[in-house]
Amino acid sequence: MRLFGEAWAWLTAPEQWSGSGSLPERVGEHLGYTLLALLVSAVVAIPLGYVVGHTGRGRELAVALSGAGRALPSLGLLTVLTLLVGIGNADSAATAVFVVLAVPSVLAGAYAGVENVDAAVTDSARAMGMTSWQVLTRVEAPLGLPLLVGGLRSAALQVIATAVLASYVGLGGLGIYIQRGISLRRYEEMLGGAIAIVLLAVVADAVFALLARIAVRIAGGQGTLSAGPPTEGRS
Amino acid sequence: MTPLRTPRRLAALAAAALLLAACGSGDPLAEPGPTTDGATASGEGTDGPAGTVVVGSQAYYSNEIVAEIYAQVLEDAGFDVERQFQIGQRDVYIAAMENGEVQLLPEYTGNLLQFYDADTEARSSEDVAAALPDALPESLTVLDYAEAQDADSYNVTAEFSAEHGITSLADLAAYEGDITIGGNAELESRPYGPDGLREFYGVDVGFVAIGDSGGPLTKDAIRDGTITMGDIYTADPDLASGDFVTLEDPESMILAQNLVPLLAADLAADLAPVLDPVSAVLTTEELIALNVRSVEEQADAATIATDWLTEQGLLGGTR
Numbered sequence: 001m002r003l004f005g006e007a008w009a010w011l012t013a014p015e016q017w018s019g020s021g022s023l024p025e026r027v028g029e030h031l032g033y034t035l036l037a038l039l040v041s042a043v044v045a046i047p048l049g050y051v052v053g054h055t056g057r058g059r060e061l062a063v064a065l066s067g068a069g070r071a072l073p074s075l076g077l078l079t080v081l082t083l084l085v086g087i088g089n090a091d092s093a094a095t096a097v098f099v100v101l102a103v104p105s106v107l108a109g110a111y112a113g114v115e116n117v118d119a120a121v122t123d124s125a126r127a128m129g130m131t132s133w134q135v136l137t138r139v140e141a142p143l144g145l146p147l148l149v150g151g152l153r154s155a156a157l158q159v160i161a162t163a164v165l166a167s168y169v170g171l172g173g174l175g176i177y178i179q180r181g182i183s184l185r186r187y188e189e190m191l192g193g194a195i196a197i198v199l200l201a202v203v204a205d206a207v208f209a210l211l212a213r214i215a216v217r218i219a220g221g222q223g224t225l226s227a228g229p230p231t232e233g234r235s
Numbered sequence: 236m237t238p239l240r241t242p243r244r245l246a247a248l249a250a251a252a253l254l255l256a257a258c259g260s261g262d263p264l265a266e267p268g269p270t271t272d273g274a275t276a277s278g279e280g281t282d283g284p285a286g287t288v289v290v291g292s293q294a295y296y297s298n299e300i301v302a303e304i305y306a307q308v309l310e311d312a313g314f315d316v317e318r319q320f321q322i323g324q325r326d327v328y329i330a331a332m333e334n335g336e337v338q339l340l341p342e343y344t345g346n347l348l349q350f351y352d353a354d355t356e357a358r359s360s361e362d363v364a365a366a367l368p369d370a371l372p373e374s375l376t377v378l379d380y381a382e383a384q385d386a387d388s389y390n391v392t393a394e395f396s397a398e399h400g401i402t403s404l405a406d407l408a409a410y411e412g413d414i415t416i417g418g419n420a421e422l423e424s425r426p427y428g429p430d431g432l433r434e435f436y437g438v439d440v441g442f443v444a445i446g447d448s449g450g451p452l453t454k455d456a457i458r459d460g461t462i463t464m465g466d467i468y469t470a471d472p473d474l475a476s477g478d479f480v481t482l483e484d485p486e487s488m489i490l491a492q493n494l495v496p497l498l499a500a501d502l503a504a505d506l507a508p509v510l511d512p513v514s515a516v517l518t519t520e521e522l523i524a525l526n527v528r529s530v531e532e533q534a535d536a537a538t539i540a541t542d543w544l545t546e547q548g549l550l551g552g553t554r
Contacts, residue, residue, distance in 0.1 A: 021423075021442075079452065087445070087456040167420055168446035170456060176420050176444055183421035185326065185350075 006188035007195055016192075021176070023196065030173040030200065033091075033166055034159045037098030038106075041155060045103045046148065049110020053144070054136050059111065066104035074101060074162050082169045090169040101162055102155035109151015113144020145215040153208035160201045174200070287315040288502065291328050291337035294321045295448075296536070297385060297470055297526050301341040301494060303540035304513060309339075311550050312509045320536075325350055333374055335499060339506065342497040344380055345490030347371075360384070360491040367495075376500040378507050381517035385470040386492035387427060389416065389482045392457055396480035403483040407438040417456050418466030420444040427489045435488040454479075470519060472527040494522070516547050 010016065016023040045066075052062050074097050081093035117140050125139045164175030174197050181190025288309055292302030299320050306316045319337055322328040329350065331337040344363045348355050351370040357363045364380050371377065389404060396402055399410055407414060422428045423442045432438050440463075445453050449467035457465045457479065464482065467474060469492075474481060494517060496510045525543060528534045544550045 079447070083451055083455060086459050087452055088459050088461050167444050169452060170417060170443040170445045170461065172444065179420035179444070179446055180424060182324065183419060184424055186424075 003187060003191060007191035010188040010192040011195060021172070026172060026174050026176060027196065027200065029166065029171065030160070030163050030175075030197070033094060033098060033163045033171070033173060034156060034204075036095055037102050037159050037163075038152065038156055040095065041099045041102035041106050042152065044099070045106035046110045049107045049148075050114055050136060050141065052107075053111035053114025054132070054140060056115070062107060062111070066107050069100045070104045072100065075165055075168065078165050078169060087170060090171055094163075094166050094169060094171055097165070098159045098162060102159050105151045105155035105158065106148075107151070109148040109154075110144070112151075113147035114140040115144075116147065117143045143219050145219050146212060149208060149212045149215045153205065153212065156204050156208060157201050160197065160204060164197065287317055288506070289317045289319055289336065289338045291322050291331065291340040292318075292320040293325075293328070293340075294323045296529050297468075297522065298341055300525050300529060300536045300539050301517075301522075303536040304544060305339060305341060305496060305510060307537075307540050307544055308509055308513055308549055309506070311544075314509075332497065332499070333372060335374075338502055339496060339498040342377070342495050343385060343492040344377075344495050345386065345492040347377075347495070347497060349490065358487045358490055360493050363491050364493065364495070374500055375497060376503050378496045378498065378503065379511050379514045380493040380495040381514040383470070383494045383517045383519045383522040384492050385468045385494065385519075385522065387418075387422075387425075387466050387489050388469045388474075388484075389464045390457060390467050390474065390479040391464045391482065393478060393480055395463070401482065402480060403485060404432070404436045404438075404488070405483075405485050407432070407436055407482075410438075412463075413441065414438060414463045415441040415443055415461075416464050416466070417443045417445045417453055417462035419446055419448055422466055431488045435486040470522045470526055472523060472530050475523060475527075512549060513544075516549075 011023070048062065052058050077100065078094060078097045081096055082090045085093050114136070121143070122135055122139060125135045130138065163173050164178055166173035167175035167179055174193050177193025177196070178190050181187060181193060290302055290306045290309070292299040302318070302320060306318055310316050319331075322331065322337070322340075325346070328337060328340060332340060344360065344367060348357060348363050348367055348370055351372075352366070355363075355366060355370070357366045360380070364377075367377055391401065399406075401407060401410060416422075416429065416432070418428075423444065425431070429440050429442050432440055443456070443462050445456055445462075445465070447453055449465065449471060453462075453465040453467060454473060456462045467479070467481075469481070473479070494514070496506070496514065498506060521543070525539055528539045528542075529536070541550075
């Protein structure tokens with residue numbers, strides 16, 4: 001318990017909050033890598049997930065490929081990629097590693113959301129004369145939104161936890177405190193860094209919880225338009 | 236299904252518990268202590284087995300080679316040896332040594348001293364070695380240190396050195412451009428990090444944390460100019476490649492890191508006659524040669540150790 005007190009003292013000490021390499025700067029770096037990775041993985045995985053969910057084809061392949069990607073040890077991948085592109089471009093290597101980590105969750109959220117829409121709903125949408133594109137964009141995508149947000153949520157948490165690796169290739173982030181704390185036996189610094197990461201994850205989770213609520217409302221609104229209770233229950 | 240499964244699960248649990256209990260009583264790590272104590276106490280016989288010595292190593296390939304050398308030379312002298320290699324952090328193996336689970340491990344004098352005495356002023360090989368016995372806890376001691384060092388060193392590219400005429404840290408003050416140094420995250424807080432460079436050599440430097448302990452990432456960063464100079468250990472085979480120039484340290488800012496056997500104090504008298512001859516011939520050049528065989532030939536530690544000991548005539552002496 002005393003260690004937690006020391007870690008708290010370390011976190012709240014004024015020298016942590018100003019100058020170069022200060023805590024806010026490290027949080028900024030950490031958050032920057034996380035947001036960039038989420039954005040890239042969303043651009044890659046959401047369209048892919050919608051195609052898979054909408055057509056019902058390629059699901060096994062997508063799951064296998066993205067699952068295999070997630071099984072790669074991140075530190076090893078980061079080292080190899082950084083050596084490949086040169087350490088001057090370490091930021092792209094790190095982003096790629098975090099994207100590989102985030103894609104499976106986002107992909108699963110995207111296709112599961114679309115796939116789980118009741119067939120009766122999509123059938124009636126088609127019966128109303130909607131094109132395949134309209135079914136996807138007006139029915140399946142909005143109804144699948146809660147699951148998609150869930151996928152983004154778990155991806156964000158994984159990337160926040162893994163972005164400590166950025167410090168291994170000269171990119172800073174909150175991992176600095178953990179690496180340095182272990183080597184110098186400054187455990188209050190190590191724990192302080194870890195607490196900062198946990199707080200970041202909790203805040204991110206809260207933001208996504210809010211987004212999830214909004215997503216459910218959107219999906220619910222859409223649901224009453226085309227179907228009844230079954231869709232409500234689902235979302 | 237459920238009523239059938241529950242008893243089975245219970246049985247499995249019970250079996251697991253039994254297994255755990257069995258492991259607990261036969262803890263392999265707890266055994267060597269008493270055995271060796273007994274052997275040391277009796278200490279009879281000139282060439283009979285003198286008990287089991289547990290040799291550990293850091294999770295660093297070069298350290299494992301030296302640990303293997305210790306292990307083989309002890310086996311040759313009639314000791315039973317158990318290997319506990321690749322123990323990660325110093326915290327972990329020092330704790331294991333203090334409670335007798337590991338009894339011998341190759342250490343580096345400077346880091347070992349700083350572990351026990353963070354504020355030490357000692358820098359040179361002699362001063363560091365002289366300060367060690369007082370700093371160590373009573374249960375641990377060190378034998379003679381080897382000339383071989385694996386210390387931190389600052390390295391620039393050969394082109395940078397030639398272009399600006401910089402071969403020593405003392406030359407840096409006259410350099411006009413910005414200097415960024417790179418190394419493990421903790422270097423930023425070490426006495427020979429940015430603060431030391433300012434204090435001893437009057438240069439202000441930026442810092443980039445690169446976590447591979449002077450490995451390929453750090454070397455890449457020096458080559459492509461991400462950092463001006465990087466911290467690489469002096470026994471690194473790549474330093475002989477000619478790509479880099481290691482800057483001299485005329486003020487002795489950087490802590491000496493001689494290889495030294497760290498061991499349980501009650502074994503010192505028995506092991507010194509076996510290990511001292513090894514330390515006597517282990518120079519930095521020899522250490523680099525050992526590392527080269529590991530890095531370039533991918534030879535395993537045991538083969539490298541046997542070849543080296545044979546070459547040095549350190550095997551077969553007691554038979």
